[in-house]
Amino acid sequence: MNPGCPILATPLSLGWETANLNSTQPSAISTGYNVVSVSSLIPSPAPPYRGRLAPSPTGCLHLGHARTFFAAFQRAHAADGTLVMRMEDLDPDRSRTEYADAALEDLRWLGIHWHEGPDVGGPYAPYAQSQRNPIYLAAWRRLVQRGFLYPCRCSRKDLAVALSAPHESANSGQDPLDDEPVYPGTCRPAQIQMQPTANDMQPEGCNWRFRVPDGEAIEFNDLNLGPQRFIAGVDFGDFVVWRRDSKSGPPRTGLRPWGVGVPSYQLASVADDAAMAITEVVRGADLLKSTARQILLNRALGFSNPSWFHCHLAVDHQGRRLAKRHDALSIRTLRQRGFTPADILSTDLPIEA
Numbered sequence: 001m002n003p004g005c006p007i008l009a010t011p012l013s014l015g016w017e018t019a020n021l022n023s024t025q026p027s028a029i030s031t032g033y034n035v036v037s038v039s040s041l042i043p044s045p046a047p048p049y050r051g052r053l054a055p056s057p058t059g060c061l062h063l064g065h066a067r068t069f070f071a072a073f074q075r076a077h078a079a080d081g082t083l084v085m086r087m088e089d090l091d092p093d094r095s096r097t098e099y100a101d102a103a104l105e106d107l108r109w110l111g112i113h114w115h116e117g118p119d120v121g122g123p124y125a126p127y128a129q130s131q132r133n134p135i136y137l138a139a140w141r142r143l144v145q146r147g148f149l150y151p152c153r154c155s156r157k158d159l160a161v162a163l164s165a166p167h168e169s170a171n172s173g174q175d176p177l178d179d180e181p182v183y184p185g186t187c188r189p190a191q192i193q194m195q196p197t198a199n200d201m202q203p204e205g206c207n208w209r210f211r212v213p214d215g216e217a218i219e220f221n222d223l224n225l226g227p228q229r230f231i232a233g234v235d236f237g238d239f240v241v242w243r244r245d246s247k248s249g250p251p252r253t254g255l256r257p258w259g260v261g262v263p264s265y266q267l268a269s270v271a272d273d274a275a276m277a278i279t280e281v282v283r284g285a286d287l288l289k290s291t292a293r294q295i296l297l298n299r300a301l302g303f304s305n306p307s308w309f310h311c312h313l314a315v316d317h318q319g320r321r322l323a324k325r326h327d328a329l330s331i332r333t334l335r336q337r338g339f340t341p342a343d344i345l346s347t348d349l350p351i352e353a
Contacts, residue, residue, distance in 0.1 A: 049081025050279045053107070053114060054269070056088045057099035060330035061106055064284065064314035064322040066344050071311050072282035073112040084276055085117030087128040090268055092245070095130070106331040110341045124276045129268050132275075136263040139271040139301055140203055140242055143210065147194035148300045149241060151206040152187040182237035183209065204260040208242040210297065218292040223309040225285060230292040239293055241267040270294050274303040285310045286321065 053069050055061060061069075076083040085104070089095040104119055116122025126132060143149045192211055195201070214233030221227050230236060245261045263271075269290075273281065281291075291308055298305050313321045322329055334344055 047277070047279055049076060049079035050084065050277050051076040051079075051081060051282060052084040052086050052273070052276065052278050053112070053117075054086045054088045054283075055100075055103040055107075056091070057096055057103060058091055058094040059099060060332045061103050062314075062322045062331065063329045063334070063344055066106075066110055066331050067314055068282065068284050068311045069107055069112055070110060070345055071309070073114075075280065075282055075309065081279075082116065083114045084122070084124070084278065085114040085119070085127060086272060086276070087118055087130075088265070088268070089128055089130045090262060090265065092130075092262065100128075102332060106335070109335065110331070110344065129272065132268075132272065133260075133263075135271050135275050136242075136268055137203075137260070139267060140208070140263065141199060141201060142301055143241065143297075144195050144201060144208075145199075146300060147192045148210055149208045150187065150189050150192050150211060152209045152240070154186060154207065180236065180239065182234070183239070185238065188238060202260050203242045203244075205244060206242075207240060207244045207261075209238040210241050210266075210293075210300075211238050212236065212293075212296060218295050220291060220295060220305070220308065222288070222291075223280075223307055224312075225288070225310050228288055228291070230289055232292070232296070236289055236293060239266060240264045241297075266290060266293050266297060270297040270301065270303065273306055274298070274301070278306050280307040280309060282309045282311065285313050 051072050053072055055065065055069070073083060087100050087103075089100060100118075104117075114120070116124065116127065118127040121127075140149070187209070188211065212232040216232045217229055218232060219227065219229045241264050243262050243264060272278075288310055291310075295305055297303075315321050316329070331344065
């Protein structure tokens with residue numbers, strides 16, 4: 001283990017994986033014959049639909065966010081399901097309380113309602129990622145135990161992209177799917193040893209990457225865009241799941257600091273979707289490649305994959321995808337200029353960016 005990574009005795013376990021060992025269900029008694037339970041022949045009912053809205057409070061939501069979140073709302077409503085609001089305020093430098101408040105207000109104004117969230121509570125509280133660190137630590141430890149992670153000493157600049165969702169950090173001139181260059185393997189070891197005693201480890205002092213299975217095709221069927229296929233090690237490389245963060249003091253959302261670094265978007269999203277029993281993820285097409293990464297994380301952690309529905313991206317009149325820097329197309333600005341929810345959700349852009 002890297003000597004720069006201190007080990008602290010603060011064991012945590014994954015809170016969403018407890019098994020009922022005292023079940024009162026009858027079990028088969030061996031009689032010398034193969035016994036098949038009648039209940040095993042009946043298909044299990046599909047779990048209740050649970051979708052989620054996951055804004056990042058790093059700026060005002062724009063027209064593209066509005067349309068994606070409205071699609072998530074419509075799909076949850078059509079399934080008579082539950083819609084969860086989760087504030088993805090991982091980035092301590094860019095997250096702001098005023099942006100979080102504005103997101104909730106703007107989405108309500110659009111007619112979007114949710115059943116659980118930071119403002120209404122629910123059985124999976126807290127609903128802000130900056131308050132859910134024990135869940136991310138537990139997931140990180142499991143990955144270390146199973147030999148999927150290795151410490152990385154690359155610079156802060158190299159790792160800055162890992163904090164935000166890729167669509168929040170990509171440069172305007174990039175292909176929307178070209179969200180992170182393939183890691184050249186600078187710190188990648190020849191082999192990663194499993195760490196069965198990692199229950200008391202902390203990620204403090206190190207950046208950590210997930211080692212992808214080079215050459216493996218990651219395939220999934222998107223419910224909107226159809227079959228998708230990405231090659232690990234070609235389309236994407238080893239990716240950051242935890243970033244060392246030497247800053248002290250409370251993050252700008254006003255929530256408590258962690259002191260052990262910051263989990264990446266990829267790890268936090270997977271851990272939270274599993275913990276909150278999310279069955280379908282609706283988001284923009286710029287996160288298709290992230291889905292391949294998250295499939296690998298789900299497999300490594302032993303989680304089931306949700307379904308995915310990726311929406312086409314909203315672009316401006318020059319064909320550029322929208323970003324939070326397009327203030328003229330923010331929901332807040334359009335509201336102030338007298339546009340209605342119907343105007344914002346229509347096919348054509350109401351104004352030029």
